[in-house]
Amino acid sequence: MARNYIRDKDWMYVGRAERMQSIFVNGVGAFMDFVRRHDMVRHGRLICPCKLCANRLHQLEEEVELHIVKNGFVSDYKTWVYHGQIEGLSDADEEEQEDDNLFLDEEMEEMVEVALGNTSPAEDPPFGGHREDNYDKYMNDAKRPIYENAKHSTLSWFVHLFQIKCLNKWSNKSFTMLLKFLKDSMPPGNHVPDNWYEAQKIMSNLGLKCEMIHACPNDCIIYWKENSDNTECPTCGEARYKKKVHGQKKDIPIKLVRYFPITQRLQRLFKCKKTAVAMTWHHRARPSENGRMSHPRDTPAWKDFDSRHPTFSQEPRNIRLGLASDGFCPFSFKGNPHSTWPVVMMIYNLSPWLAMDQSYFMMPLLIDGPKSPGNNIDVYLRPLIEELKSLFIDGVDTYDADTGTNFTMRVALMWTINDFPAYGMLSGWSVHGYTACPYCHLQTTSKRLPFSKKTCYCGHRRMLDENHPYRDDIIHFDGTKENRPRPDPLSGEDILAQWNGKNNVTFGKIKGRQETPQGWNKKSIFFELPYWKTNKVRHNLDVMHIEKGVSEHILNLLLCKDGKSKDNLKARRDLQAWNIRKELHPIPKAERKPHQSSQQQHVQQVSRPATAAPTGSRQQSAAAGKQSGRQQQQLQAGSVQRSAATTGSSSKRQLAELAAAQLQQQQASSFSRAGSPAAAATTWDHSCNIKK
Known part of the structure; x- marks a missing residue:
């Protein structure tokens, strides 16, 4: 009988000599197969x-095998939690899980069982209908082959075909044509659907509910609850539906929002035993070592939430979520201003490698374009906030396949993660102007650059330790010492105190300016959640945008990339206006040394890589050279002729040397003239010479 290397892991910890024997090598091979089956290899790499x-x-992959044979496994790692194995799952359950991955029909039966079986009486069946009838129908389809003696069952065949359609973006028309061809090419008596409409009905009963909510095109309201029967917007008076054309019977809304309720999606995670065990990883996993943060549970914000809500934290199956949103253009061609905004949620109960896996993401909202909702995004978040409030206060009865019992599942939103513009949209703080920093709020240090016409935020040294040497550095910063302490961020109670006695803004198309506290555009809808005001961290900036922006600017500055570098004449004139970094000030032409020729200045400028000409200066240089090139060529030809007439017996070699020297002098003089912002009458040299 073949040895089970996954169940029996005694082979893992042996001496250096035994690691070259077949039992250890075969065990490493079984480990690598296990990793590949659980899809833990990303871009050819995995955790070693x-x-x-x-x-x-x-x-x-190949280096991991060599590392294991050479160095051995890390100590106390018989449960491969970093490579797809679920901690707490018994050996029998692990073997059952492996078998489920091998038999496709059993996977389909499990999918039907999760979707339509083992449910609480309070849960409604998806898309209505009788659950018992749907359960029997789909269970028969999961066992019945698509045609006689076929490899795939009817349900598994269609689920795979439907997945291929979605991944390759097939149109409904092309999918119908394919179904007709497959139906005719298969043996008689097959169970292939006739068209896309019949196929869609099969998937709809297995899927989850989607609500189509009409919205005002000016983002004033959504036609939901109290506004569900209105035919025009009460704020701006815009019509709800498009004008009917000849022969049109059904009303077509101008703008549509798709809302996918999250309750049933979260309940289904506990109906499957595999995911039910994974949903308590944050409670069962070992704590991080040496104070390192390996999961959001290690953060002070998570621990502060547990201390403020002990009833919620005592149940490890209660779910904690994160929310992110950003806009994108769904069309491939460029120049289209269309902007669609999905709202995505992450589940932090899972392990880090599952929580960031796309298959566990949820998209509760899809806000249609053609423009960004901006500060009016709260209008579209209202159904989600109402559901989150209900899930935290009342909870929902949920079946747990791991324990075989029902429990009351509650849900909490921990924070949001966005780029800086979306940060302002969700938090309500104005991220533009002189007080754009949401951490420093009204104490933000900012100045206006007189030549670059931009706002510069220069109070970063406040975040350093009190004894940090950069606080006293007046040479490399803004010319001042920083003695102020680190600012205190606003808590939720502080924000609500600022809004005390003031009504929230009216969303949508409103004329005139609305009264708000200084620095705020609106009161965020997230404060309707009962725990939001006590959350230690409410909004986060994603690392990707910060790393990408900072690294790109540094590289463009060092490489002097055309059109991208921030080192230009305007930036250096701003330094001169602030009277800092004098070695980088631009030198007026009147201050050049008189004994230096234009050619010597040209050589001096080129030899200094830090003073490369900016893009605008190069373009002006090309234009100036092109404009006066013809005249300079004529002067050069005339001077050569005059030199030939006066020298008489001079050799051709002397004439050639004279012409080359004059050409170099002409190029140097055009280089020194070219970079002015206006023309030759400018006072400043484009190359921003650095004083010795």
Whole structure:
């Protein structure tokens, strides 16, 4: 009987000599197969479990095998939690899980069982209908082959075909044509649907509910609850539906919002035993070592939430979510201003590798364009906020497949993660102007650059320790010392105190300016959640945009990339206006040394890589050279002729040297004239010479 290397892991910890024997090598091969089956290899790399890497570094597949054989496994790692194995799952359950991955029909039966079976009486069936009838129908389809002696069952065949359609973006028309061809090419008596409409009905009963909510095109309201029967917007008077054309019977809304309720989606995670066990990973996993943050549960915000809401934190199956949103253009061609905004939620109960897996993301909202909702995004978030309030206060009865019992599932939103513009849209703080920093709020230090016409935020040294040497550095910063302490961020109670006695803004198309506290555009709808005002961290900036922006600007500055570098004449004139970094000030032409020729100045400028000409200066140089090139060529030809007439017996070599010297002098003089912002009458040299 073949040895089960996954159940029996005694082979993992042996001496250095035994690691070259077949039992250890075969065990490493079984480990790598296990990792591949659980899809833990990303872009050819996976977490290395050897003693040196210790599940901290990603290595190539072949390097991981060599590391394990050479160094051995890290100590106390018989449960492969970093490579797809679920902690707390018994050996029998693990074998059952492996078998489910091998038999496709059993996967379909499990999918039907999760979607239509083992449910609480309070849960409504998806898209209505009788649950018992749908359960029997789909269970028969999961067992019945698509045609006689076929490899795939009717349900598994269609689910795979439907997935291919979605991944490759097939149109409904092309999918119908394919179904007709497959139906005719298969043996008689097959169960292939006739068209896309019949196929869609099969998937709809297995899917989850989607609400189509009409919205005002000016983002004033959504036609939901009290406004569901209105035919025009009460704020701006815009019509709800498009004008009917000849022969049109059904009303077509001008703007549509798709809302996917999250309650049933979260309940289904507990109906499958595999995911039910994974949903308590944050409670069962070992704490991080040496105070390192390996999961959101290690953050002070998570621990502060647990201390403020002990009833919620005592149940490890209660769910904690994060929310993110950003706009994108769904069309491939450029120049289209259309902007669609999805709202995505992440589940922090899962392990880090599952929480960031796309298959576990949820999209409760899809806000249609053609323009960004801006500060009016709260209008579209209202159904989601109402559902989150209900899930936190009342909860919902949910079946847990791991324990075989029902429990009251509650849900909390921990924070949001966005780029800076979306940060302002969700938080309500104005991220533009002189007080754009949401951390420093009204104490933001900012100045206006007189030549670049931009706002500069220069109070970063306040965040340093009190004894940090940069606080006293007046040379490399803004010319001042920083003695102020670190600012205190606004708490939720502080924000609500600022709004005390003031009504929230009216969303949509409103004429005139609305009264708000200084620095605020609106009162965020997230404050309707009963726990939001006590959350230690409410909004976060995503790391990707920060790393990308900072690194790009540094590289463009160092490489002097055309049109991208921030080192230009305007920036250096701003330094001169602030009277800082004098070695970078531009030198007026009148201050040049008289004994230096234009050619010597040209050589001096080129030899200094930090003073490369900016893009605008190069373009002006090309224009100036093109404009006067013809005249300079004529002067050069005339001077050569005059030199030839006066010298008489001069050799051709002397004439050639004279012409080359005059050409170099002409190029140097045009280089020194070219970079002015206006023309040759400018006072400043484009190359921003650095004084010795």
